[in-house]
Amino acid sequence: MDMDLAAARTALQAAHRVAVLTGAGVSAESGIPTFRDAQTGHWARFRPEDLASPAAYAADPELVWEWYAGRYRDVLAAQPNRAHTLLAELERQKGAGFFLATQNVDGLHARAGSGAQGGQLVELHGNLGLARDEVTGEVLPLPAPPPLTLPPQSPAGHRMRPHIVWFGEFLPEDALAAAEQAFMQAELALVIGTSGVVYPAAGLASLTQRAGGRVIEINPDKTPLTPFASLSLRETASRGLELLLGPA
Template identity: 40%
Template sequence: MTNIVILTGAGISAESGLGTFRDEGGLWAQHRIEDVATPEGFARNPQLVHDFYNARRAQAAEAQPNAAHAALADLENQLDGDVLIVTQNVDDLHEKAGSRNVVHMHGALNKALCAVCDHRWDAPLLMAPEDACPRCNAPSTRPDVVWFGEIPYAMEDIAEALSKADVFVSIGTSGEVYPAANFVAEADHFGAHTIELNLEPSAGASRFSECRFGPASETVPTWVTEELKR
């Protein structure tokens, strides 16, 4: 039995047409992070924030999984062991590909959150500041997305998984966003073999036992094939 924990970032979804933070001309390039990805930005201009996430939600709804997502679903289905995907992405491409054991540490575009009572529900394609919470009826609906300055979800569960991992793999991440950037150190501390699969070396590439570079649609299926042959 092998326990594998996989961290995925924006790089794994880029080949499905979903932009990363640094894409020129992309959604992020048209807005300051402070305006659309912080609680303060939402308080200043909730309509702008909803418009931004409505656009991202529509884009994600049309996107399809690529070969990297499909390979990770195959790994979960075929491995003699446990596979946990911890994703920083707010799209649902892992689920579309067939992965079942997925933790969205930064929330999900297809979920809505009440800022008053913390109730969560499936988000409509279009959300607006005046939308009422279905539980408390307060007009306090926001995307169920973890913004800068907020605590990521399921951190205790993730820490426990890292402590039991035989293999930790980071795919398509910049290595600059904490606490995810420190997962490699946590996994290494508990004896896991650590692997980076990325288009180019991340900020933390030197912390991994093994690094492979190239498009996720190529590196991930190759690694999965090797892992399933062990």
């Protein structure tokens, strides 16, 4: 590490181009379980890989939709937390120089205002609140439950699938390309609440480093990124961001 907290705060304040990558740790404080921790009750007999794949959907679309509908209900009941609102505030400060890429599919960043403050938000793995027409590819918001019928149909009468990147599928090319460009151009990258093991998202911070930028990590646990970060804060997402940004 080549920065202390004071230097990191100064660098973040001065930076015109800031790129952020978030993972499940950002939403943990909103009560949303991680992908694997969500396997409780009736779903405990399934591995996530048994449900989140094209093969699983082809074999039993109703079962897969039942699982996703439950997760959708959970995220609708959750609220953005302090970390989400602080990132929206950081975007407001940086404007067009701010870029947020999230691996989360809960939509909480957008609900907190990210992507609407002058910067850009991309959801690398999709969004539980959206579904995609299997024939046309059109992406549409799901109706709020309970009137949600499964599997949902598009206005064109076609079955829709969850707008989620499944195991064995590639990330959306445009979203990934935008993230790679933003991290290459960033003076400072923040990596928050992500294990740093799921690629290609895990490689984004290295693009910043190779281009001469600094990387700050916020995570309660050590990750593969920790030895290479300019500063690694062993904190929750909200506490780490409060330390960097100062209390509002």
